[in-house]
Amino acid sequence: MDVLLLSSKLLGDPESSGAAGGHWKRFGTCLDLGFLNSAQHSLMDSLEMYGPRPLLLKNLALIHMAKGDLNSARVYLGSLSKTLFHDEWAKGYLEKLESDPSLDNDIEVRRLRNIMFNKDSDFNADKIEDIFANSRQNHASFEYMMSSYLLLEDLEGILNNIRLLKDFDYAEIPRLYEEAILLYMFQAKKSVYLYGYKVSEATHQRFNDYMTILTRYKRDRRAAQSELARGFSDSYLYFYMYGSLEIIK
Amino acid sequence: MSKKRILTILSPVILLTGLFVFVIRDNNMPVEYIRVSRQVKIKPDYTEAVIPPNIAPLNFRILEEGKRYFVKIHSEHGDPVTVFSKRPKILIPNRSWKKLLNENRGQQLNLDVYIQNQNNQWELFPTISNKIAPEDIDSFLVYRKMHPTHTYYFDGPLGIYQRNLENFNETGIINNSFDSIYCVNCHTFCKNDPDKMLLGVRSISPGYSNATLMIDDEKLSKIGAKFGYSSWHPSGRLAVYSLNNLPMYFHIMSNRNEVRNTIDLNSALAYYLVDDQVIKTAPQLSDKEQLENWPAWSGDGRYLYFCRAPKLWSDITMERFPPKEHKQVKYDLVRVGYDIEQDKWGELETVLSSKEAGGLSIAMPKTSPDGRWLLLCMCEYGFFPTWHDNSDLYMIDLKEAERTGKFEHRRLEINSDQSESWQSWSSNSRWIVFSSKRDYGVFTKPYLSYVDTSGRVYKPVVLPQKDPDFYDHCLLTYNTPELIIKPVKYTKGQMAGVFRSAEEIEVDVPITGATKKLGYDNIGQRE
Numbered sequence: 001m002d003v004l005l006l007s008s009k010l011l012g013d014p015e016s017s018g019a020a021g022g023h024w025k026r027f028g029t030c031l032d033l034g035f036l037n038s039a040q041h042s043l044m045d046s047l048e049m050y051g052p053r054p055l056l057l058k059n060l061a062l063i064h065m066a067k068g069d070l071n072s073a074r075v076y077l078g079s080l081s082k083t084l085f086h087d088e089w090a091k092g093y094l095e096k097l098e099s100d101p102s103l104d105n106d107i108e109v110r111r112l113r114n115i116m117f118n119k120d121s122d123f124n125a126d127k128i129e130d131i132f133a134n135s136r137q138n139h140a141s142f143e144y145m146m147s148s149y150l151l152l153e154d155l156e157g158i159l160n161n162i163r164l165l166k167d168f169d170y171a172e173i174p175r176l177y178e179e180a181i182l183l184y185m186f187q188a189k190k191s192v193y194l195y196g197y198k199v200s201e202a203t204h205q206r207f208n209d210y211m212t213i214l215t216r217y218k219r220d221r222r223a224a225q226s227e228l229a230r231g232f233s234d235s236y237l238y239f240y241m242y243g244s245l246e247i248i249k
Numbered sequence: 250m251s252k253k254r255i256l257t258i259l260s261p262v263i264l265l266t267g268l269f270v271f272v273i274r275d276n277n278m279p280v281e282y283i284r285v286s287r288q289v290k291i292k293p294d295y296t297e298a299v300i301p302p303n304i305a306p307l308n309f310r311i312l313e314e315g316k317r318y319f320v321k322i323h324s325e326h327g328d329p330v331t332v333f334s335k336r337p338k339i340l341i342p343n344r345s346w347k348k349l350l351n352e353n354r355g356q357q358l359n360l361d362v363y364i365q366n367q368n369n370q371w372e373l374f375p376t377i378s379n380k381i382a383p384e385d386i387d388s389f390l391v392y393r394k395m396h397p398t399h400t401y402y403f404d405g406p407l408g409i410y411q412r413n414l415e416n417f418n419e420t421g422i423i424n425n426s427f428d429s430i431y432c433v434n435c436h437t438f439c440k441n442d443p444d445k446m447l448l449g450v451r452s453i454s455p456g457y458s459n460a461t462l463m464i465d466d467e468k469l470s471k472i473g474a475k476f477g478y479s480s481w482h483p484s485g486r487l488a489v490y491s492l493n494n495l496p497m498y499f500h501i502m503s504n505r506n507e508v509r510n511t512i513d514l515n516s517a518l519a520y521y522l523v524d525d526q527v528i529k530t531a532p533q534l535s536d537k538e539q540l541e542n543w544p545a546w547s548g549d550g551r552y553l554y555f556c557r558a559p560k561l562w563s564d565i566t567m568e569r570f571p572p573k574e575h576k577q578v579k580y581d582l583v584r585v586g587y588d589i590e591q592d593k594w595g596e597l598e599t600v601l602s603s604k605e606a607g608g609l610s611i612a613m614p615k616t617s618p619d620g621r622w623l624l625l626c627m628c629e630y631g632f633f634p635t636w637h638d639n640s641d642l643y644m645i646d647l648k649e650a651e652r653t654g655k656f657e658h659r660r661l662e663i664n665s666d667q668s669e670s671w672q673s674w675s676s677n678s679r680w681i682v683f684s685s686k687r688d689y690g691v692f693t694k695p696y697l698s699y700v701d702t703s704g705r706v707y708k709p710v711v712l713p714q715k716d717p718d719f720y721d722h723c724l725l726t727y728n729t730p731e732l733i734i735k736p737v738k739y740t741k742g743q744m745a746g747v748f749r750s751a752e753e754i755e756v757d758v759p760i761t762g763a764t765k766k767l768g769y770d771n772i773g774q775r776e
Contacts, residue, residue, distance in 0.1 A: 035501055035502065037499065037500055037501050037502065037503065037505075037508040038499070038501050038508075040508050041398070041499050041508050041509070044396070044397055044398035044508075045398055045400050047396055047398070047724070048396045048398055048399055048400065052724055064506075064690065064691075067506060069506040069690050069691070070690075071667075071686075071687075071688060071689055071690035072506065072689070072690025072691045072692065073690070074689075074690075074721065075689050075690060075692050075720070075721065075722065075723065075724065076724075078718075078721040078722035079722040079723075079724055081722070082722055117501075117502040118502065118503065
């Protein structure tokens with residue numbers, strides 16, 4: 001799943017969310033967070049397991065180009081240039097390496113260089129907050145951090161970071177964050193300051209509809225689950241209440 | 250001003266701008282051409298090197314645009330070899346190449362490159378020169394070929410292969426596509442002779458355990474213990490090997506090209522006596538407070554050289570891995586005398602300490618078969634230089650050291666800014682082969698360098714391939730290159746068959762690992 005869809009699709013279709021997992025998928029998270037070495041290692045493991053798949057070669061080439069290891073990148077690109085559908089992409093980069101070895105003008109390489117951690121970084125990488133604190137320009141780190149708050153049911157964590165939406169040019173608050181905010185307001189029985197953003201009418205309405213159903217079942221969660229699952233399984237309210245991504249068919 | 254004087258003044262300009270038109274008489278060569286002054290670029294870089302007289306054709310690609318290409322390869326004696334091509338790939342015919350090289354040992358080998366430009370004008374570039382060494386290189390090269398990372402050891406292409414250096418034939422000696430074979434490594438030959446060989450095999454399959462395959466006087470057998478880095482005594486009567494605990498770890502945040510690293514958590518040396526079929530050790534080889542690794546016999550078998558460092562930890566757990574002291578581990582080069590008739594070890598002496606080596610860590614010592622030289626590599630820390638960009642090759646003149654009592658080391662000029670390692674010698678001590686990351690990044694490739702009698706090491710050439718573009722898309726790494734005088738005569742099926750058979754030489758290993766084994770899975774390290 002595209003990491004930038006985390007804020008809207010995190011609790012949606014389990015197939016697209018990657019819940020089934022996959023060894024090679026780990027590299028995507030590492031790459032999003034700027035851990036290029038870890039991504040490189042995952043991809044090399046995958047190369048051993050699955051052989052020279054274009055997706056692997058492409059990302060390995062990009063990582064090595066971002067790190068400035070052009071000799072390794074050329075080999076991956078050379079291998080990729082022999083494939084049927086990715087040869088043009090590879091040849092384009094091989095030509096670019098001849099004309100502009102710095103790759104300073106390449107958007108993707110520049111993006112990776114902007115978010116990559118290098119030896120100057122010294123922090124505890126076990127916590128997503130620390131990762132984000134050390135890569136505040138990395139949109140993906142922000143989304144992972146907010147997603148971790150959602151999954152950990154840390155409503156204050158969501159609320160405390162709504163102010164950062166502006167830094168990443170969000171036009172509006174993502175739906176899952178909106179639902180978390182409404183939940184917080186409902187529990188705390190107070191309004192909150194949203195730094196110029198507001199919760200949409202649609203989300204307010206959905207929240208009210210959810211509560212109406214729940215009230216009809218006299219707040220009996222178990223009894224209400226089947227009906228709520230039909231209309232709200234992708235909502236944060238449902239996740240918060242039932243604590244699972246499971247969808248009742 | 251006279252015409253002659255004008256011509257004299259202008260001639261350098263004419264030469265440089267390529268306006269001088271030559272007419273020559275040769276049926277296969279361009280008849281008219283202009284000289285250009287800039288050097289033609291070719292890949293691989295087969296220029297100004299010393300090459301073996303028995304090497305396979307050094308096929309190359311011309312990195313210049315052109316409609317047609319013509320190359321004349323010539324030397325002092327014999328007929329030149331000519332190649333005409335519509336593509337920039339220059340594939341040299343083997344027979345005439347071999348004849349030319351053989352007839353011109355010790356001479357220059359010249360390459361005249363002509364390129365027909367878009368205006369149909371032929372251009373002749375300045376001659377590329379290499380030198381043909383007087384002495385052959387051993388005819389076969391054995392190496393381990395694998396993906397840059399092997400964490401799971403899935404079927405193939407991890408294997409030990411032998412390449413005929415006089416042509417392009419490569420055959421497998423053993424690989425992990427056979428059931429029960431997980432990893433193969435540490436192939437070692439006695440004086441470059443494949444009739445005395447050791448090869449380690451690891452297995453995780455039920456019913457199999459790690460073992461060492463041994464060819465001794467042409468007989469293939471299995472020893473019931475896995476040997477690590479090994480070295481045959483020149484007599485062939487024993488081999489010293491390392492016992493190691495070498496978990497991998499990964500640099501999560503450094504900006505180094507190579508993300509992998511390995512640490513020698515615990516090691517010692519032991520030796521296998523071939524006739525007695527026993528494994529022994531000695532206090533000098535297996536001090537519990539020390540890490541002992543990379544054994545290498547002297548050419549006369551009187552000394553065993555190896556690398557040794559104090560062990561800076563007592564016990565290691567996953568939570569403490571890698572130990573914070575791992576960057577302080579610097580190996581010294583030591584040696585110990587050995588009397589083969591008495592099976593008696595002498596006093597341990599330091600040959601070159603890490604401190605004397607500028608604080609670098611010493612690894613992979615290899616003595617030349619004539620006993621004159623000791624080739625080693627050094628890197629920033631640790632025992633495994635292949636994964637350190639700053640690993641370089643160094644040489645010690647052992648003859649001079651015997652005379653002066655000082656083991657002076659010198660850094661070789663052939664080093665690059667990338668990792669050099671896995672060096673070894675030819676049987677005649679005139680060639681070395683080593684692995685380098687200089688041209689293909691994480692994809693280590695073997696390079697061949699000539700060493701003259703004074704110990705000067707000349708610009709290397711990468712192992713030639715039939716397709717000069719081969720390495721540009723080759724996703725495999727070549728390590729542990731070892732030169733041998735003839736091919737290993739057992740097939741990979743025979744090797745695998747012996748490994749899988751129940752018959753083995755049972756041995757007791759006199760050392761048990763004091764450090765708990767750690768897994769090879771993704772152990773991250775922040776840097």
